[in-house]
Amino acid sequence: MTSMHTNTSDESLWRLFSAVLKRDLLLSFRRKSDLVNPLIFFLMVATLFPLGVSPQPAVLSEIAPGIVWVAALLATLLSLDSLFRSDYEDGTLEQVILSPQPLMVVCFSKVVGHWMTTGLPLTLMSPLIGMMLFLPAQGMLGLMSSLLVGTFTLSLIGAIGAGLTVGLKRGGVLISLVVLPLYIPVLIFGTGVVEAAAMGVPYDGFLAIMGAMLALGCVLAPVAISAAVKISVSG
Numbered sequence: 604m605t606s607m608h609t610n611t612s613d614e615s616l617w618r619l620f621s622a623v624l625k626r627d628l629l630l631s632f633r634r635k636s637d638l639v640n641p642l643i644f645f646l647m648v649a650t651l652f653p654l655g656v657s658p659q660p661a662v663l664s665e666i667a668p669g670i671v672w673v674a675a676l677l678a679t680l681l682s683l684d685s686l687f688r689s690d691y692e693d694g695t696l697e698q699v700i701l702s703p704q705p706l707m708v709v710c711f712s713k714v715v716g717h718w719m720t721t722g723l724p725l726t727l728m729s730p731l732i733g734m735m736l737f738l739p740a741q742g743m744l745g746l747m748s749s750l751l752v753g754t755f756t757l758s759l760i761g762a763i764g765a766g767l768t769v770g771l772k773r774g775g776v777l778i779s780l781v782v783l784p785l786y787i788p789v790l791i792f793g794t795g796v797v798e799a800a801a802m803g804v805p806y807d808g809f810l811a812i813m814g815a816m817l818a819l820g821c822v823l824a825p826v827a828i829s830a831a832v833k834i835s836v837s838g
Contacts, residue, residue, distance in 0.1 A: 619704055620712045627716035630689070637685060641678040641721050642728060648674035649732045660737040667736035668746070668797035672790055674732070675725050675750055679757045680786075682721045683778050686713060686765040687832065696769070697836055706829040711821075714762045714828070722754025738801060745800020745810075752813045753793040759817075759824040760785045766831030789816065 631637045652670045653663055663670075690696040699709055729750050730743050738746065764781040771777065792809050799806035 616705070616708055619708050623709050623712035624716050627713055628719065631716065631720045637682065638720055638724065641682045642724055644681055645674050645678040645725055645728065646732070648677060649735065653736070664737040664739065664801070667733060667738040668742070668794045668801065670736055671729055671732050671738075671746060671797065672749075672753075672793045675722075675729070675754060676757060676786055676790055678725055679721055679754060679761060680779060680782065682717065683761040683765045683782070684768075686717055686762055687769040691769045691836065696832065700833055700836055706832065707825040710762065710766070710828040710832065711825040714758050714824070717762070718755045718758040722750070722758055725754055726750040738797075741803055742797055742801030745806050746797045748810060749793040749796035749813065752810065752817050753789050756789050756813070756817045756820050757786060759820040759828075760789075762828045763824060763831050766828045767835055769832065770835040789813070792816075 649670055652666075652674075656662065656666065687696055690699070700706060726747055729746050733743055733746050761778070761782050763785075764778040767781060768777045792813050796806045796809040796813065799809060
């Protein structure tokens with residue numbers, strides 16, 4: 604009897620997760636700017652660095668890991684304000700909080716949707732940026748691996764800041780102030796993975812630490828996000 608109840612509960616949570624994820628993806632594809640803006644920003648930042656630093660291939664290949672990761676971080680940060688904003692403005696978020704459905708599942712599903720429309724496209728686009736910055740071919744796998752893991756962690760951390768500031772009219776700047784210090788470890792280890800891969804050095808240790816941060820974020824972040832949303836909406 605207990606096993607049947609558990610299975611039914613798990614199925615209902617999975618249906619809730621799938622429904623929220625499907626809804627967010629459909630809304631994102633209807634608003635093309637939500638998909639295109641982070642990619643354009645990613646490309647623009649990566650393009651401006653050679654103009655401001657040096658167009659020499661030797662210089663660019665050395666600083667390429669940091670450039671790509673800083674650009675990906677800023678592009679992710681750019682899209683965070685819209686994570687809960689539309690749901691808050693039309694009253695959906697308040698109804699979700701009042702409903703018996705677990706808010707943590709809804710929040711985690713929205714984070715997954717945000718990563719699928721922001722972090723995943725950035726990861727797929729990163730080899731093009733790497734080629735533009737003369738990153739060695741042996742570093743491409745490390746670049747994509749680090750971004751695949753790291754951008755999901757960025758979305759989890761960023762959602763906490765988005766939840767805290769969703770009730771404010773101009774929350775974009777505050778999100779940056781809250782989130783950027785927490786992004787630093789991800790930036791450091793993500794850049795370390797790409798640098799090690801470009802030099803042909805094993806980068807498993809850096810990637811394992813990033814995986815541990817992601818696992819910890821998947822466990823703790825949904826609790827923090829749901830609490831932040833409740834505080835912001837009720838305040």
